[in-house]
Amino acid sequence: MTSTPAATGPVTLAVIPGDGIGQEVTAEALKVLEVASPAGVTFEQTRYDLGAERYLATGEVLPDTVLGEIREHDAILLGAVGGKPNDPNLPPGILERGLLLRLRFELDHYVNLRPSRIFPGVTSPLSRDVLGDDEVDFVVVREGTEGPYTGNGGALRVGTPAEVATEVSVNTAYGVERVVRDAFARAEKRPRKKLTLVHKTNVLVHAGAVWWRLTQQVAAEHPDVTVDYMHIDAAMIHMTTNPQRFDVIVTDNLFGDIITDLAGAISGGIGLAASGNINPDRTAPSMFEPVHGSAPDIAGQQIADPTAAILSTALLLDHLGHPEAAARIEDAVLADLAERGTARRRTPEVGDAVAKRVAG
Amino acid sequence: MTSTPAATGPVTLAVIPGDGIGQEVTAEALKVLEVASPAGVTFEQTRYDLGAERYLATGEVLPDTVLGEIREHDAILLGAVGGKPNDPNLPPGILERGLLLRLRFELDHYVNLRPSRIFPGVTSPLSRDVLGDDEVDFVVVREGTEGPYTGNGGALRVGTPAEVATEVSVNTAYGVERVVRDAFARAEKRPRKKLTLVHKTNVLVHAGAVWWRLTQQVAAEHPDVTVDYMHIDAAMIHMTTNPQRFDVIVTDNLFGDIITDLAGAISGGIGLAASGNINPDRTAPSMFEPVHGSAPDIAGQQIADPTAAILSTALLLDHLGHPEAAARIEDAVLADLAERGTARRRTPEVGDAVAKRVAG
Ligand SMILES: CC(C)[C@H](C(=O)O)[C@@H](O)C(=O)O
Ligand SMILES: CC(C)[C@H](C(=O)O)[C@@H](O)C(=O)O
Numbered sequence: 024m025t026s027t028p029a030a031t032g033p034v035t036l037a038v039i040p041g042d043g044i045g046q047e048v049t050a051e052a053l054k055v056l057e058v059a060s061p062a063g064v065t066f067e068q069t070r071y072d073l074g075a076e077r078y079l080a081t082g083e084v085l086p087d088t089v090l091g092e093i094r095e096h097d098a099i100l101l102g103a104v105g106g107k108p109n110d111p112n113l114p115p116g117i118l119e120r121g122l123l124l125r126l127r128f129e130l131d132h133y134v135n136l137r138p139s140r141i142f143p144g145v146t147s148p149l150s151r152d153v154l155g156d157d158e159v160d161f162v163v164v165r166e167g168t169e170g171p172y173t174g175n176g177g178a179l180r181v182g183t184p185a186e187v188a189t190e191v192s193v194n195t196a197y198g199v200e201r202v203v204r205d206a207f208a209r210a211e212k213r214p215r216k217k218l219t220l221v222h223k224t225n226v227l228v229h230a231g232a233v234w235w236r237l238t239q240q241v242a243a244e245h246p247d248v249t250v251d252y253m254h255i256d257a258a259m260i261h262m263t264t265n266p267q268r269f270d271v272i273v274t275d276n277l278f279g280d281i282i283t284d285l286a287g288a289i290s291g292g293i294g295l296a297a298s299g300n301i302n303p304d305r306t307a308p309s310m311f312e313p314v315h316g317s318a319p320d321i322a323g324q325q326i327a328d329p330t331a332a333i334l335s336t337a338l339l340l341d342h343l344g345h346p347e348a349a350a351r352i353e354d355a356v357l358a359d360l361a362e363r364g365t366a367r368r369r370t371p372e373v374g375d376a377v378a379k380r381v382a383g
Numbered sequence: 384m385t386s387t388p389a390a391t392g393p394v395t396l397a398v399i400p401g402d403g404i405g406q407e408v409t410a411e412a413l414k415v416l417e418v419a420s421p422a423g424v425t426f427e428q429t430r431y432d433l434g435a436e437r438y439l440a441t442g443e444v445l446p447d448t449v450l451g452e453i454r455e456h457d458a459i460l461l462g463a464v465g466g467k468p469n470d471p472n473l474p475p476g477i478l479e480r481g482l483l484l485r486l487r488f489e490l491d492h493y494v495n496l497r498p499s500r501i502f503p504g505v506t507s508p509l510s511r512d513v514l515g516d517d518e519v520d521f522v523v524v525r526e527g528t529e530g531p532y533t534g535n536g537g538a539l540r541v542g543t544p545a546e547v548a549t550e551v552s553v554n555t556a557y558g559v560e561r562v563v564r565d566a567f568a569r570a571e572k573r574p575r576k577k578l579t580l581v582h583k584t585n586v587l588v589h590a591g592a593v594w595w596r597l598t599q600q601v602a603a604e605h606p607d608v609t610v611d612y613m614h615i616d617a618a619m620i621h622m623t624t625n626p627q628r629f630d631v632i633v634t635d636n637l638f639g640d641i642i643t644d645l646a647g648a649i650s651g652g653i654g655l656a657a658s659g660n661i662n663p664d665r666t667a668p669s670m671f672e673p674v675h676g677s678a679p680d681i682a683g684q685q686i687a688d689p690t691a692a693i694l695s696t697a698l699l700l701d702h703l704g705h706p707e708a709a710a711r712i713e714d715a716v717l718a719d720l721a722e723r724g725t726a727r728r729r730t731p732e733v734g735d736a737v738a739k740r741v742a743g
Contacts, residue, residue, distance in 0.1 A: 116585035124586070146512070148623045153508045171531075176551070176589045182596065186556035188589040191536070196546035223637070225476035226484070229536045229548040236542065256644035263508045263623065263648045277583070281641060284616035288623045 029344030030097060036066045037096040037308065042074040042118075043317030044327035044370075045102025051329035051374025052100060055355075056336040058382045059348045069096065073122055075106030075113060075317075084121035090129060098339055099126070099310035102332065103317040120174070127167050130307035132300035133198065134205045135167035135276075136338065137283040137314065141266075144361040145291035153264055159290060161269035162213075164206040165279025167300055169198045170230075172276040194230040194275070200237045205303055206273035207241050210248045217249045217270035218242075221258045221278055234275065258282060262289060287314055294327070295360075297334035299342060309342050311335040325370040330356060333377055355380035389704030390457060396426045397456040397668065402434040402478075403677030404687035404730075405462025411689035411734025412460060415715075416696040418742045419708045429456065433482055435466030435473060435677075444481035450489060458699055459486070459670035462692065463677040480534070487527050490667035492660035493558065494565045495527035495636075496698065497643040497674065501626075504721040505651035513624055519650060521629035522573075524566040525639025527660055529558045530590075532636040554590040554635070560597045565663055566633035567601050570608045577609045577630035578602075581618045581638055594635065618642060622649060647674055654687070655720075657694035661702060669702050671695040685730040690716060693737055715740035 040049040053068070060066060071089060078084055093099060104122055106113045127135070141147050141159040175191035203220075210218040220238045224231030235252070242250045253261065255278045261268060262285050274282060287296035296314035313331030321327055334356055341349035355377045368376075400409040413428070420426060431449060438444055453459060464482050466473045487495070501507050501519040535551035563580075570578040580598045584591030595612070602610045613621065615638045621628060622645050634642060647656035656674035673691030681687055694716055701709035715737045728736075 116588060116591075119585045120588070146510075148510055148513045149508055150506075150510045152506070171550075171552070172586055174588070175549075176587075178589045178592065180556075181592070184556050184560070186593055188554045188593045189535075190531075190552040190554075190587045190590045192531070192550040192552070194548045194550075196540075196544050200544070223640075225479045226532055226637075226640075227550045228476060228480070228534070229538045230550045231476075232538065232541070233546055233548045256640050259641060259645035260648040260653065263645065264652075277586075280583075280586075280616050281619060285619035285623065285645070288620040292624075293620065 031063055033065050033067050034098065034343060035096040036068050037071055037093045037099045038068050039071045039073050039099065039101045041102040041104040041317060042076060042106060043103060043319045043322035045074070045104065045317050047322070047325055047327050047370045048313060048329035048332035049100065049102035051370060052332035052336050054374045054378045055333045055352060055381055056100075056339070058378045059336065059340060059352050061345050061348050064345070074104040075110075075118060078118060079106070079112055084117060085125055090125075093126070094130065094307055096308045098308050098343060100336065100339065101310055101312040103313065103315060105317040105319070107319045124172060126310060127300050130300075130310065131302045131304070132167045132310060133202050134299070134301040134303055135165035135279060136162065136299040136301055137165060137279070137286065137296065138162040138338075139283075139286040139290045139296065141290045142295070142357055142360045144364060145295065146365070147289055147291055149263065149266070149289050155267070157267040159266045161266070161272060161286070162209060163272045163274065163279055163283050163286060164202060164209060165274060165283060166198065166202045166276050168276075169193050169195060170276035192227070192230055192275075192277070194233050196233055196237060199233050200241065201303075203237050203241050203273055206271050207245045207248055210271040211245060213270055215270040216247055217251075219269060219272050220250070220252045221255055221272055221274040221282060222252070223255050223278075224252070225254065230275070238273070255282070259285065262286065283314060293331065295330050295334070297331050297338055299335070299338040301342060309339075311339040311342075326367070327370050329370050329373050330360070333374065351381050352377070391423050393425050393427050394458065394703060395456040396428050397431055397453045397459045398428050399431045399433050399459065399461045401462040401464040401677060402436060402466060403463060403679045403682035405434070405464065405677050407682070407685055407687055407730045408673060408689040408692035409460065409462035411730060412692035412696050414734045414738045415693045415712060415741060416460075416699070418738045419696065419700065419712050421705050421708050424705070434464040435470075435478060438478065439466065439472055444477060445485055450485075453486070454490065454667055456668045458668050458703060460696065460699065461670055461672035463673065463675060465677040465679070467679045484532060486670060487660050490660075490670065491662045491664070492527045492670060493562050494659070494661040494663055495525035495639060496522065496659040496661055497525060497639070497646065497656065498522040498698075499643075499646040499650045499656065501650045502655070502717055502720045504724060505655065506725070507649055507651055509623065509626070509649050515627070517627040519626045521626070521632060521646070522569060523632045523634065523639055523643050523646060524562060524569060525634060525643060526558065526562045526636045528636075529553050529555060530636035552587070552590055552635075552637070554593050556593055556597060559593050560601065563597050563601050563633055566631050567605045567608055570631040571605060573630055575630040576607055577611075579629060579632050580610070580612045581615055581632055581634040581642060582612070583615050583638070584612075585614065590635070598633070615642070619645065622646065643674060653691065655690050655694070657691050657698055659695070659698040659702060669699075671699040671702075686727070687730050689730050689734050690720070693734065711741050712737070
C-alpha cells in the first residue's frame, strides 16, 4: 500500500464485461462510476470482449496482443468470466486460468483485496445471537501471485492406476513480505489496527515458516498494530461464531480464496462482495471485479444484483487516489441496501438507484 | 468401507488421553464405552501417556517401540494433544506432526470420517431462516494419508530475503481411488445416496484431474448414487446457507480439515464433533478422537464438553461391528442434548448422564 497519487484528467479504463451476468453488472457499475467521478476526471473506456463467448467462437482466451493493450491502461474493470457448466467445448478452468489468473499474475496483482461488512438491512445467514451489536467490518488481504496458484506440479502415468499428481505451493520471501507489508499498512490506517495471519503452520511447515517469520519481522516495525495468528481451520469457526473479531486478515492465495467466500456468505452473500486485484507498485494496471462468477443460470434476465460490481468501482476510485468519491459510492450503496430491504429489484433498478444517490 | 466382522470377546484398546481437556473428556468417553459394550465384549485398555507433558519431560514424541505396541491393538481412543500456545519449549506443530499425523500416516488411516448433524436442542450459529425444517445430517470423508499433508516440500535460503519455500501436495490414483470408493459405499447405505466431491479443480489442475477422474470412474459403478461437484470456495457458501443439501462429502486432506471445522461450527460447535481415523482394510488399528484440541485455557477445570469424545466411541463401536451399540450411544447423546438445553454442566455430569441413559 504505497501512498496514492490522485489520477486526474482522462483515466484509461479497460473494461472486460465477460460472460453471463458479468455483462449486466458491469453496465451498472459503469453507470455509477461515471456519476461518482470527481470533477476533472474522465474515464476513457476500451471494451475487451474476452471470456467464454470469444473462446468458443475463436479458440482465443487472452491473446498476447490484447494483454499488451490492456497493460497500457490505468485500471481494469472486470465483470465475470465463465461459460455454462459442463459445456463440452469449454475445458474446465481454461478461462479461469487463461484469463483471470493470467491477468492477476502477468500484471503482478499481488494484493487481492476483499473487504467484508455486514451492511445494515442486509440478511446474514448468521443468527442474531452471533451478530449481536458489534459491527462486522474487516478486510482480507489475499496474496495473489504465488502459493498453490502457480500451476507448478504435474502428473505421471495419467489415467492409470499408478498415476501420481502433484501441486506445488511456491512461497517466496519476496512475495510474502510485500503482501504482508501491504496488510500492515492497511491495518495502520484502520481504527482497530489489528492484523490476523491465517495459515496452517502446524502442517504446512515450509510455507508456514516463511509466512510466520515475515509477519513477525514486519510486525516489529508496527508496534501499534496488534497481531495474532489463526490456523485456517480455526478461522472457519471464528468467522461463523465471532466475525466481529477480525480487522485485517492476511493470508495466502488459496486460504484467501476460501476464507473470502465464507466472508462473503456470512456478510450477506457474494452478490455484495467486491474485490480489487491490486498492483501496489503501479507497474501495471490494477483490476477490480465482483467476487461472484458469471452465473449462467440467471444470465440475460437482468435479475443479478450489481452491488458487488458497483462496490468494486469504489475500490477502483480509492486506488486511483479518490477516496472521497469511493466513500460516496459506499455511502450510496449502504443507504440503498438499508432502503431496499427484502424487495427484489432488477439489475438496472439497483444501478439507477445507487447512481441517483451518488449524483445527488 | 469393507463389511464389518463383529469383534467379540476381549477387544484391546490403546488409550491416549493426551493433554489438557483430552484427559478429562477421555475419562467420560470410557465411562460410556463401558456401559455401551455389547454382551460378551470387554475392552482391555492400555494407556499411553503421549503428548506435550511427555515431550517436555523426556523429549519423546512417539518412540518407535510405543508405536509398535499401539499397532498391536484392535483400536485406539485419543483425547487431544497439544501444549500451551507459544510454549518456548514446544516447537510449533511438533506434536501434531510427530504424534497425531504420524499415527494417521503409519497406521494408514486413509478415511478420516467426520459426521455432522445439528442435533435437536443444540444452538447453531446459523439463523432460523437458514436452518428451516430440513435436517442437517451429512458426513465428510476426508482423505487422511496424502495431499498437502505429506510434509513434502522444503525451503532454500531460509531466513534470507531470497528464501523460497514449497509445499507439495501428493495425490495418487491409489490413494484417491480407495477413499472415493469408501465414500461411495457410505453414500449407498444412506437414505439420500448423494455424494459431493469438493476440490478446486479449476486451479489445482493436476491434483484436481485425478480426483475428478476417479470420482467419475467409481460413480459409474454406483448408478443409484447422485454425484455432484463443488469447488471448496463455493462449498463455504453452501455450508453456511444450505447445509441441508449435503449427504456424503468426499475431499482431500486439507480441504477436509477446513470444511470439517466449518461443519463442526455450524452444527453447534466442535465440542460435539467426533471423528474416526479409519483403516478400512484393517491392516492396523483405527483411531477415534474428538475434532477439538486440548484447550489448555480451560484444562483441569472439568468444564469441557465430553460429547465429541463420547460420540467418537460410537464411531469406534460401529467400526468394530457393533452398530446397535453405536446407535445406543448416539440416541443417548441426542436425548441428553435435547434435555440439557442451555444449562452448563460439568464434564463428569455429562458423562454420567449419557452413561445412565445408555445403561437404562
Ligand atoms: C475463478 C477462480 C479461479 C477464482 C480464484 O480461485 O481465485 C475465484 O474463485 C476468485 O476467488 O476470484
Ligand atoms: C492438529 C492438526 C494437525 C489436525 C489436522 O490438521 O488434521 C486437526 O486440525 C484435525 O483436523 O484433526
